[in-house]
Each structure stands twice: as C-alpha cells, then as structure tokens.
Amino acid sequence: MTLKSYLWGMRISTVFALAAWGMVINYVDPQKTGALGQILFYISAFLSFTGIFTLFFTWLRRKEGLEEGHPAFIGMSFRQGVLMSFLVIGLFFLQSMRILVWWDGLLLVAGVFLVELYFLSHRK
Incomplete structure (x- = not known):
C-alpha cells in the first residue's frame, strides 16, 4: 500500500467518523439512551480524533522531509x-x-x- 492510498483511505474514514x-x-x-448513547458518543469521537491526529502527525512528518512512505513513520503516526x-x-470522560x-x-x-516513551525505547 502506498502512502497516497493510505492517506486517502484515512481521509475518507475520518470524514465518515466525523459524520457519525x-x-x-x-x-x-x-x-x-443511557449508556448506549454515551458509548456511541465516545467511540465515534475516538475514531474521529484518531483520524484527525493521524493525518496531522503524518502531515508533520512529510513536512519535515522524513522518508516518505516508510512504514515505521506511518505506524508511528498512527500510534501517536x-x-x-x-x-x-x-x-472528555473525566469531565463528564x-x-x-x-x-x-x-x-x-x-x-x-x-x-509513548515505552514504544520509542523498544523500537527495533
């Protein structure tokens, strides 16, 4: 999978998550709705923020000029x-x-x- 196809998939998924x-x-x-409504809220918010933050961190790495499309950087952006x-x-949960x-x-x-420090220190 190329970086371009990954980013398009992530963008489309993020738009769907934001719509949800x-x-x-x-x-x-x-x-x-009780607990079900809250669970739906937190899951859809989690998916939306995951997409937004992943795209943001990938954009930062591409802007820095790091190896474009390197799987470790894509995985690192997703993890972060x-x-x-x-x-x-x-x-959100603590505030609620x-x-x-x-x-x-x-x-x-x-x-x-x-x-994050644990993952960075155990990188292979």
Missing part, C-alpha cells in the same frame, strides 16, 4: 494518533463525570507520555 460523531451529537439524547485520541477521550481537575489531566498526559 456529528449524527450522534445531533440525534442521540444521552438522557433517553491513537494515544492522543485516548488522551482527549479520557479528558465532573472529576476533571488540572492534576488529573496532568496525570493522564503523563500516562500517555510514558506509553
């Missing part, structure tokens, strides 16, 4: 996109439970940072 997230926001009432999405969804304070957010950022 928008539909969940507009048409699903969390008071009536997923980790950033976990961070955003974690912050009304327990988000600055040090909780900082602990979540530190956790994501440590996971």
Whole structure:
C-alpha cells in the first residue's frame, strides 16, 4: 500500500467518523439512551480524533522531509494518533463525570507520555 492510498483511505474514514460523531451529537439524547448513547458518543469521537491526529502527525512528518512512505513513520503516526485520541477521550470522560481537575489531566498526559516513551525505547 502506498502512502497516497493510505492517506486517502484515512481521509475518507475520518470524514465518515466525523459524520457519525456529528449524527450522534445531533440525534442521540444521552438522557433517553443511557449508556448506549454515551458509548456511541465516545467511540465515534475516538475514531474521529484518531483520524484527525493521524493525518496531522503524518502531515508533520512529510513536512519535515522524513522518508516518505516508510512504514515505521506511518505506524508511528498512527500510534501517536491513537494515544492522543485516548488522551482527549479520557479528558472528555473525566469531565463528564465532573472529576476533571488540572492534576488529573496532568496525570493522564503523563500516562500517555510514558506509553509513548515505552514504544520509542523498544523500537527495533
């Protein structure tokens, strides 16, 4: 798979995920649907943010002039996109439970940072 086809697939998937997230926001009432509505919200938001962050990190790597299309850089961009999405969804969840304070957010950022450092230190 070439980088161009990967990026087009990711763009199309991100547009569909954003459309799904928008539909969940507009048409699903969390008071009536309960846990199912919240799960749909978080899953569609996670997929949307994963696509956005992955495309952003891939764009940054291409702008830096790193080896275009190298599978390690594509995988790294995807991994960082997923980790950033976990961070955003974690912050959303903490806020929805009304327990988000600055040090909780900082602990979540530190956790994501440590996971990324683990992956970077065990690179082959």
